[in-house]
Amino acid sequence: xxxxxxxxxxxxxxxxxxxxxxxxxxxxxxxxxxxxxxxxxxxxxxxxxxxxxxxxxxxxxxxxxxxxxxxxxxxxxxxxxxxxxxxxxxxxxxxxxxxxxxxxxxxxxxxxxxxxxxxxxxxxxxxxxxxxxxxxxxxxxxxxxxxxxxxxxxxxxxxxxxxxxxxxxxxxxxxxxxxxxxxxxxxxxxxxxxxxxxxxxxxxxxxxxxxxxxxxxxxxxxxxxxxxxxxxxxxxxxxxxxxxxxxxxxxxxxxxxxxxxxxxxxxxxxxxxxxxxxxxxxxxxxxxxxxxxxxxxxxxxxxxxxxxxxxxxxxxxxxxxxxxxxxxxxxxxxxxxxxxxxxxxxxxxxxxxxxxxxxxxxxxxxxxxxxxxxxxxxxxxxxxxxxxxxxxxxxxxxxxxxxxxxxxxxxxxxxxxxxxxxxxxxxxxxxxxxxxxxxxxxxxxxxxxxxxxxxxxxxxxxxxxxxxxxxxxxxxxxx
Amino acid sequence: xxxxxxxxxxxxxxxxxxxxxxxxxxxxxxxxxxxxxxxxxxxxxxxxxxxxxxxxxxxxxxxxxxxxxxxxxxxxxxxxxxxxxxxxxxxxxxxxxxxxxxxxxxxxxxxxxxxxxxxxxxxxxxxxxxxxxxxxxxxxxxxxxxxxxxxxxxxxxxxxxxxxxxxxxxxxxxxxxxxxxxxxxxxxxxxxxxxxxxxxxxxxxxxxxxxxxxxxxxxxxxxxxxxxxxxxxxxxxxxxxxxxxxxxxxxxxxxxxxxxxxxxxxxxxxxxxxxxxxxxxxxxxxxxxxxxxxxxxxxxxxxxxxxxxxxxxxxxxxxxxxxxxxxxxxxxxxxxxxxxxxxxxxxxxxxxxxxxxxxxxxxxxxxxxxxxxxxxxxxxxxxxxxxxxxxxxxxxxxxxxxxxxxxxxxxxxxxxxxxxxxxxxxxxxxxxxxxxxxxxxxxxxxxxxxxxxxxxxxxxxxxxxxxxxxxxxxxxxxx
Numbered sequence: 001x002x003x004x005x006x007x008x009x010x011x012x013x014x015x016x017x018x019x020x021x022x023x024x025x026x027x028x029x030x031x032x033x034x035x036x037x038x039x040x041x042x043x044x045x046x047x048x049x050x051x052x053x054x055x056x057x058x059x060x061x062x063x064x065x066x067x068x069x070x071x072x073x074x075x076x077x078x079x080x081x082x083x084x085x086x087x088x089x090x091x092x093x094x095x096x097x098x099x100x101x102x103x104x105x106x107x108x109x110x111x112x113x114x115x116x117x118x119x120x121x122x123x124x125x126x127x128x129x130x131x132x133x134x135x136x137x138x139x140x141x142x143x144x145x146x147x148x149x150x151x152x153x154x155x156x157x158x159x160x161x162x163x164x165x166x167x168x169x170x171x172x173x174x175x176x177x178x179x180x181x182x183x184x185x186x187x188x189x190x191x192x193x194x195x196x197x198x199x200x201x202x203x204x205x206x207x208x209x210x211x212x213x214x215x216x217x218x219x220x221x222x223x224x225x226x227x228x229x230x231x232x233x234x235x236x237x238x239x240x241x242x243x244x245x246x247x248x249x250x251x252x253x254x255x256x257x258x259x260x261x262x263x264x265x266x267x268x269x270x271x272x273x274x275x276x277x278x279x280x281x282x283x284x285x286x287x288x289x290x291x292x293x294x295x296x297x298x299x300x301x302x303x304x305x306x307x308x309x310x311x312x313x314x315x316x317x318x319x320x321x322x323x324x325x326x327x328x329x330x331x332x333x334x335x336x337x338x339x340x341x342x343x344x345x346x347x348x349x350x351x352x353x354x355x356x357x358x359x360x361x362x363x364x365x366x367x368x369x370x371x372x373x374x375x376x377x378x379x380x381x382x383x384x385x386x387x388x389x390x391x392x393x394x395x396x397x398x399x400x401x402x403x404x405x406x407x408x409x410x411x412x413x414x415x416x417x418x419x420x421x422x423x424x425x426x427x428x429x430x431x432x433x434x435x436x437x438x439x440x441x442x443x444x445x446x447x448x449x450x451x452x453x454x455x456x457x458x459x460x461x462x463x464x465x466x467x468x469x470x471x472x473x474x475x476x477x478x479x
Numbered sequence: 480x481x482x483x484x485x486x487x488x489x490x491x492x493x494x495x496x497x498x499x500x501x502x503x504x505x506x507x508x509x510x511x512x513x514x515x516x517x518x519x520x521x522x523x524x525x526x527x528x529x530x531x532x533x534x535x536x537x538x539x540x541x542x543x544x545x546x547x548x549x550x551x552x553x554x555x556x557x558x559x560x561x562x563x564x565x566x567x568x569x570x571x572x573x574x575x576x577x578x579x580x581x582x583x584x585x586x587x588x589x590x591x592x593x594x595x596x597x598x599x600x601x602x603x604x605x606x607x608x609x610x611x612x613x614x615x616x617x618x619x620x621x622x623x624x625x626x627x628x629x630x631x632x633x634x635x636x637x638x639x640x641x642x643x644x645x646x647x648x649x650x651x652x653x654x655x656x657x658x659x660x661x662x663x664x665x666x667x668x669x670x671x672x673x674x675x676x677x678x679x680x681x682x683x684x685x686x687x688x689x690x691x692x693x694x695x696x697x698x699x700x701x702x703x704x705x706x707x708x709x710x711x712x713x714x715x716x717x718x719x720x721x722x723x724x725x726x727x728x729x730x731x732x733x734x735x736x737x738x739x740x741x742x743x744x745x746x747x748x749x750x751x752x753x754x755x756x757x758x759x760x761x762x763x764x765x766x767x768x769x770x771x772x773x774x775x776x777x778x779x780x781x782x783x784x785x786x787x788x789x790x791x792x793x794x795x796x797x798x799x800x801x802x803x804x805x806x807x808x809x810x811x812x813x814x815x816x817x818x819x820x821x822x823x824x825x826x827x828x829x830x831x832x833x834x835x836x837x838x839x840x841x842x843x844x845x846x847x848x849x850x851x852x853x854x855x856x857x858x859x860x861x862x863x864x865x866x867x868x869x870x871x872x873x874x875x876x877x878x879x880x881x882x883x884x885x886x887x888x889x890x891x892x893x894x895x896x897x898x899x900x901x902x903x904x905x906x907x908x909x910x911x912x913x914x915x916x917x918x919x920x921x922x923x924x925x926x927x928x929x930x931x932x933x934x935x936x937x938x939x940x941x942x943x944x945x946x947x948x949x950x951x952x953x954x955x956x957x958x
Contacts (some may be wrong), residue, residue, distance in 0.1 A: 010843020017850055018649040020777055061850065063772050113630035125628045130554065131621055138617035138833070142610055149593035149604045152801040172498040185664055188825040202761040215821040221675065293542050298499055322830030344696040346667040350829040351801030352616070364489020371496055371540065 012092075015040045017061045017253075031066050033072040041081050041092055052082070052090045117465035120257075120405035120453025123317050127376060132365055133319070133356065140355035146252045151289035154342035156183025156327075157354040163361035164313070165329055172288060173298030174329065175246050176306060178391045182328045182338060185348040187284070188218040190328050191311050194247075194282060195222040197341025198310075198334050205247040208236050210440035210447065212256050215284075230440050231255065235262035247280045248273070252300045253288040257440055258407045259400035267300050274308040281309035287317065289370050290455075292378035293401035306331045315357065317404065317455075318369070319398070325353055373455075377404060380462060381452045387466035391473045395450065404455035407437060410448040416474060418476050420448045428473060432465055491526045491571075494519045496540045508543050512551040518562050520571055530571040531561070583748050596944035598912045599736075599884035599932025602796050606855060611844055612798070612835065619834035627834060633821035635806070636660025636833040642840040643792070643806055651767060652777030653808065655785060661807045661817060664827040666763070669791050669807050673726075673761060674701040676820025677789075684726040684761075687715050689919035689926065691735050694728070694763075707921045710734065717752035726759045727752070731779045732767040736919055736930050737886045738879035740773035743775040744777050753787040758786035767797065768849050769934075771857035772880035785810045794836065796883065796934075797848070804832055851933075856883060859933045859941060866945035870952045874929065883934035886916060889927040897955050899927040905951060911944055 007077070019036045021029050049375065052058070053068040062069075073090055076082045083093050115122045140148070155161065161181035168174040184190045195203060203272070207216065210227035216226050217275055229240045235255050241248060248270060252262035262270075274281050283300045301311035310402060314326035330338055360366050381399065384406060390399045394414040400406065410420055420436035427434040427450075437449030452469075453464055498515045500508050501662040520526060531537070541548075552569055555561045562572050594601045619627070627636070634640065640660035647653040663669045674682060680702055686695065688707035695705050700958055703726070708719045714734050719871060720727060731741035741749075753760050762779045780790035790808035795801075811819055839845050860878060863885060867876045874887040899915035906913040906929075916928030931948075933941055 010846065014646075014843060014846040015649050017846065021650055049489075081486035113632070114625070115630060118629075125623075130623060134617045134619075137620055138613045139615075141616055144604075144609060146593070148801070149799055151594060153592070167493075170494050173499055185827040185829065186825060190826060213824075214825070218825065221824050279902070297866060320626070320628055320631070320830070322826075324827065324831075345700050346665060346693070346697065347801075348664040348668060348803065348827040350664065350803040350832055351799070352832040352835075356831075367489065367493040367496065368773055387620035451924040 006045065009050055011370065012040075012050045013053070016053060016058065019062060020105065021062060030068045030071050030075075033062070033064065033068060034075055037072065037076060038081060043466075047092045048094045049293070050092050051088075052092070054089070065271065075330075091297065093425070115456050116431060116433050117461055118452040118454065119456060120210060120451055121317065121321070122456030123404075124373065124376060124451060124456050124458075125318065125320060127369075127373065128201050128319055129365060130370060133360060136356035136360050136363075136365075137353070140359065141352070142223075144355075152347060152351060154347040155179075155339070156347070156349060157183070157351060159357065160354045160358040160361075161163075162328075163358045164329075167204060167361060167366070168299075168302075168311075168313070168329065169300050172285065172302060174302035174311060176308075176311075176329050180306065180335065181331065182330060182342070183349045183354065184326045184328060185313060185324045185350075186316065186326045187215065187314060188221070189225070190326060191215070191218045191222045192345070193328060193338060194280075194310060195219070195224045198330075198337050198347070199247065199280070203247055204242075204245045205249055206241040206245040207249045208234075208251065208255060209443045210257060210437060212251075212284075213440055219249075230443050231258070231260065233260060234266050235260045236270070237266065238269040240274060243277075245279070246277065249282040249284060250300070251284045251286060253285050254291075254400075254402050255298065256284075256286060256436065257405065258447075258449075259403055261297065261402075262300075266296065267297075267303060270300070271304055271308070274304075279308065282312060283309055284312045284416045286312075286314060287403045288315075290374055290377055290404060291402040292374065292381065310334070318366075323353060325349055325357060338445070343364070377455045380457070380459060381406065383459045384452065384454045384462050384466060387463055388470065391470050394473050394477055405451055405453040408450050408452065410450070414473065414477060415448055420450055423450060423473070423476065426476075427469065430468055430472060432468060434469075487526065488529055491519075491529045492532070493734075495532060495537060498541060500541060505873075509547045509554075511551050512541070512543065512547060513554055516551065516555060516787070517560060522563050524913075525853065526571045527573045530567075531571070539820070551638070576735065579872050595910060595912050596936045596940055597884070597931040597933065598935060599930055600796065601932060601935030602704055602798065602883075603852065603855060603935050603937075604799060606852065607798055607847075608844065608848060611721070612839060615835035615839050615842075615844075616832070619838065620831070623834075627830065631826060631830060633826040634658075634659070634818070635826070635828060636830060636837065639833045639837040639840075640806075640836045645810075646840060646845070647778075647781075647790075647792070647808065651764065651781060653725070653781035653785075653790060659785065659809050659811065659814065661809060661821070662826075662828045663805045663807060664829075665795065665802045665805045666694065666791060666793060669805060669826050670694070670697045670701045670703070671824070672705045672807060672817060672820060673759075673789060674698065677809075677816050678726065678759070682726055683721075683724045684728055685715075685720040685724040686728045687730065687734060688922045689736060689916060691730075691763075692919055695921070698728075704808050705921075709922050710737070710739065712739060713745050714739045715749070716745065717748040720752060720758075722756075723755065724758070726761060728761040728763060728767060729779070730763050732764050732776065733770075733879075733881050735763075735765060736884065736914075736916065737928075740776060740881075741779075743776065746776075746782060749779070750783055752785070753783075758787065761791060762788055763791045763794060765791075766882045767855055768796075769856055770881040771853065771860065780808065788945055789813070797845070802832060804836060819848060850866060856934045859936070859938060860885065862938045863931065863933045864943050866942055867949065870949050872955055873952050884932040885931055886930050887931065888916070889929070893952065893956060894927055895958065899929055901930060902952070902955065905955075907946065909947055909951065911947060913948075 021032045055066050059066040059069045077084055081093055082090050084090050162178040164181050164219040165176050165178045204225045204227050206227045206229050208231050219226050227242055227245050229236055236250050252267055255263060278476050285299055300308040311329035315323055385399045394411055395408040396411055397408050420438050424434045424436040435451040500511045501846060534545050538548045556563060560572055561569050563569050581821050641657040643660050644655050683704045683706050685706045685708050685853045687710050698705050705723055706724050708715055715729050731746055733740060745950040752758060764778055782789040793805035864878045873890055873893040875890060876887050900919050903913045903915040914930040917925040
């Protein structure tokens, strides 16, 4: 039997065993069964030649007497829908194939939405060790250990939490117990947990401006009120936070989207603010592994020893945003309310990827892959900077030595002729997914610039896209 | 190299490549590097005998000059931390092993929480075709198709949505387009989407009483106000819904937890209510595949042709609650607001299990497994009923021919002596996870009964647990 035939046979079985007979109807069960079977045989699928289940099996599945099925089969044989071969069973008649209309139930599948330059936050997917990863998945689930099948912990699978704690200790100078790690389905859920589970309702959160627009929306959905704080060239200044705010959400390793790294003085000021006001710091450490020159400053939460800060990490830059595995690291004092909230809201992160991710980390594949991506992205960044240097009179391409995207401010000459929004609109028309820096601000007079993701695209693709971009900018400047 | 050694080598590499040097510190980079390496060598892991990366590689990884690394290595050799073998590299000295303290970073792993009888809602896990499932997972991800790596649709992976639409058409008489199916991480997220995405804030939702306590909590978290409506022996009566409620959440196929199936007359009344008041019906069709006698009534949402109802399904009864894949089927009119909400809140369901689940369904394995579970659970239910028949003067064990648990009301004789809460407390002390029916009510004078899950436990385990239960009840009755 070919795979196609097998598939057909199981569609057929599914159709038969899923038949619904209604005991409340006036027509008897035998008549209903005959009509239902006729409908199956003349439906969208061509089942001609397939064998029917024995009358005993179908009777059991449909909870009807065997006589009902035998009589229905007999009737359908006499009507020409079915044929019998003595000793081998009952089959759908071959001449029925003309009744079927194979397109009837077909649905049009939408084309997959591709990543195009300069989509940001997209990891390089061909470079990901898919074979290794799929083997980790398979191994975790072929014969799952009892702890994978037991009552799930709403904080996530313990060995993964332990691998994350180990990773943070060696890469981010953040010492924590695995018990402080809470596996989430990503940043949006993390904000839900923080603003609904750890804090009183309607808290005011100081956020960096410019900042991550999706985060502002997720915060609104989580019931937080957003207070935008304009950053300067050292990132967020704690002095600028209003007295109403009780939370500060920051990206100290690498500000999003400008790439600014917050110096130690500002970090200390933020910790003092938290201490003085009894505030909570949320450190979104989104791209910290990708730094190409120099060493990253250790995490702010590590500096704080997780007293007044929550650390937010993610694996979406590893394989794909679709992995949907992130994590929170919580202060000891917040564990109890977090547990209470998780038991009410329920865990959202699937357990399926968790053991695979844990062994992927434990085996060293994860660190190896991060290092490989770091080298690759460094080259891609350098290449994009080189490609854009001919238009450096229009945009400032002085390289930011980290991350997965460039943020290039418009120079005054270009600013007089166009806004980043108009440039972005033109770029998108030309098939380049550029985003405007100003779209990341809600405050008046936002900075003007372009966000260009490079991590997900190889040098050839980037060169072509940069070429388009250069010509577009040059044309604008000459108008 | 053994696996252990390999593992050790990669821990070592991770430790080295993750070193953080601080350019802002007074001490120079070479001194910092020496100190950091000493710390690695005398840390929790025993790295003695392992080879260090070449000075070129480490210098590149740490973004320091090669000279810095060469000098640091030399210094450590002279201090006895490292040894060199001409032509083959630099190694951690063997005598360092006494410095390590292998227990230092060990964390105590909590024992897995096992399922015990009579936990309800737990599928039988040994019966699940783990081998087949793990192969589907591996195949989906060993060489993922471009649509798995593209921009994820917040409604979930299209082929899975199509498989679900097909399944609902054949099993639940619910005809829908794949575009109406939204993949969620489970019921809690589904309620978030409905109450935050589809409806105005602070809606009042009529819910069945008794009902699912977790749902009431999830609703509260989602910002809905709950209006409990006492059910009778035909389930919820639309006439009892107050004029303030604009949503009704029901389990018509099999009421939770009593198992009552809502007759057609009540379903029609509910549809009229929705039409008259412009209300929304949420059909939670949680166990509909498991009916052992007779045929289930088709879904309410199917009867309504998805005009005024949202259908809620789940796969947690398939493999484990930890799968965290469920779905919503939405009326066409609700697709636009749902899409807008999902783009703001972000998808929570991981993509990792989705292609595996789609091929698992397409290949017919899913329907085959459901049928197998149906047969198994039917036997388990019959066996539990038989085991409890000797105490049928105390509890009403008249079998409900469906589902994964029995709901056995206390008879008057027992009710005079004990409440279901006291019985439950005693049972839990005896290692039996029984829940009280009254705990599912918020209205006064709740019905008294015991909820006994049987699906996840084989006949031998059930017999032993039922024996304990019988003795316990008999003892109570004789006091």
